[in-house]
Amino acid sequence: MxxxxxxxxxxxxxxxxxxxxxxxxxxxxxxxxxxxxxxxxAYAAPNAVQFEIEQVFELxxxxxxxxxxxLETDMAVYYSLTPNNPSYPLPAGAEGEFRFSLVxxxxxxxxxxxxxxxxxxxxxRLRPIIPSGVPTQAPSGPGTSGAHWYEFETTAYDIVVHVExxxxxNGMAIFVHIHRINVGDNGEEQGxxxxxxxxxxxxxxxxxxxxxxxxPDDDDDDDDDPPPPRPPGKPVQTxxxxxxxxxxxxxxxxxGIMVAMVxxxxxxQRKD
Numbered sequence: 001m002x003x004x005x006x007x008x009x010x011x012x013x014x015x016x017x018x019x020x021x022x023x024x025x026x027x028x029x030x031x032x033x034x035x036x037x038x039x040x041x042a043y044a045a046p047n048a049v050q051f052e053i054e055q056v057f058e059l060x061x062x063x064x065x066x067x068x069x070x071l072e073t074d075m076a077v078y079y080s081l082t083p084n085n086p087s088y089p090l091p092a093g094a095e096g097e098f099r100f101s102l103v104x105x106x107x108x109x110x111x112x113x114x115x116x117x118x119x120x121x122x123x124x125r126l127r128p129i130i131p132s133g134v135p136t137q138a139p140s141g142p143g144t145s146g147a148h149w150y151e152f153e154t155t156a157y158d159i160v161v162h163v164e165x166x167x168x169x170n171g172m173a174i175f176v177h178i179h180r181i182n183v184g185d186n187g188e189e190q191g192x193x194x195x196x197x198x199x200x201x202x203x204x205x206x207x208x209x210x211x212x213x214x215x216p217d218d219d220d221d222d223d224d225d226p227p228p229p230r231p232p233g234k235p236v237q238t239x240x241x242x243x244x245x246x247x248x249x250x251x252x253x254x255x256g257i258m259v260a261m262v263x264x265x266x267x268x269q270r271k272d
Contacts, residue, residue, distance in 0.1 A: 047113065047114055047163070047174045048112065049112055049159070049176055051110050051200065052110075052199035052200065053079070053102070053107075053108055053109075053199065053200040053201075053202070054106070054107045054108075054199065054201045055077060055102040055106050055204070056201065056204070057073050057075070057205075058071060058204070058205045058206070059071040059206055060205050060206065060207045061208045071206050072104065074103060075134075076101045076102070076103045077102055077129070077202070078100070078128070078129040079102065079126060080127050080128075081097060081099070081124050081159065082096070082098075082125050082127075083122070084125055085122075088122045088123075089122070091113060092115075098112065099129075102202075116163045119164055119165055120163055121160060121163075123159065123160045124159040125158060125159075125181075126158075127154070128154060128202060130152050131152075135147075135149035136150055136151070138207065148208045150205065150206055150207070151207060152204045153202045153204055155181070157179065157197070157200055158179045159176065159178060160177040160179060161175070162175040178199070179192035179195070
């Protein structure tokens, strides 16, 4: 009896293990099928072009003791992405160029869908658009005390997109390279740099003028002049000497009265 119970227990344990193994195999098969479906959908979707860009506003203040060098601002600066060949694709809705804006100090990843229908190299020129109505030159002349102006960085970049067939054979693979555009001494662009940039940083500067100090009025100089130094050994000149003689007479009279009182006292002592 005990032997039969042991056999039944072993059979039940084997059945449980077999069922668990079958469940695991089914789950693994499901994961593999789902991964294949997801992969096909991902490759069939439009290709995304991604690159990082950062915008920084700095403060150039006349007082160098000011420790705050980063300017908090809500100013928006637009950037233009233009294909170097008119036949290159752009994101949906863009005509001739693709524009986007950055507000204040911000880091952003540009992630846009481009419909590339063939492999190859596609390049785009990125430039900032200087905001209109914002002072960009140092003011001069009257009324410029405490004024400010902005200096916007105008560096251009080439966003080079390499489109290749995916290693799996399904869809395309996208690789983005960023190159700074070199500028000559005359300010003209001379082609892209061979160095690949990790990202793009635009630094714009706000210059702050110091308030001009008012110059003293020449007509009031005499009232503010200090008195001339007095010669050594002479009393301080107060500017009023009309009553000095009365003070001398009063002093002499006082001394005479004191001498007379002393003489009278001595005579009285002799008589006694």
